[in-house]
Amino acid sequence: MIAAIQPTTTWYLLLSAALFAIGVVGVMVRRNPLVLFMCIELMLNAVNLSFVAFAKKMGDVGGESTVFFVMVVAAAEVVVGLGIVVAILRHKPNATTDDLSELKG
């Protein structure tokens, strides 16, 4: 019976690893700063997923509260990061990360 197979913690961890790797590839390949932020969000979510999987497996709610704090910090990071991106792109429209490789106004 295929319906009797239960997804175990291992499956969730493997999915999380795949999601993290996709995020890493995105950060390395893409050049749009906004899309880079989205790829960082992908990696954060992969880690959140493994935290929740471990919290379920260990029966400890500490993993879930860690995910809660990670979400808050991710929100703060996106706010500051997008502020920087707005300040830079107002200066140079359509700049890619290659154009921003020097810290010069």
Added chain:
Amino acid sequence: MELFVFAVAGLMVLGGAVGVVVRTHPVHAALSLVLTLFGIAVLFVAQDAQFLAAVEVIVYAGAIVVLFLFVIMLLGIDQAENLHVEPFKIQRPVAIAVGAGLVSLLGLAVIASREHPVPVVTPSQAVTDAALDPHDGNIRALARDVFSDHVLAFELTSVLLVIAVVGTVILARKPRKGESYVTGSAQ
């Protein structure tokens, strides 16, 4: 049933993630990110983390992605990026190789550690409460953990958010007349 939920949500997560990486248009990438976040929320529900699933949808899919779309529209950079331009020829194969190596190493570690027994942890008070009250146990246990053991960290997050908001306002406002952030070669 759990298998079906896992398969569908996993496909949503991976498909959305690949979409974020390969879609050239930033708006399409943001919408793919929404797909991934909804898949993650479904997986959270499947793992008995209902509160985190709600927060995932509200904060991530609701607030953060809307912020992304807002910036994209505000700055008018909603045009496709030409992915055929490669400044470094070797960058993309190296990125793919690093990604494949990462996923295989992590996968091997997970599979190799699968057989080892999980160390027994004595359940804390919150976990015991959750076990006693299965109806709203998740939210209650999480609240007890956050507001008792991690209450200092919780207060510090409010400081962090205030600093982030103030910093962003300072970063994103237009410089007043006569002052410039750019010194030296200012226009």
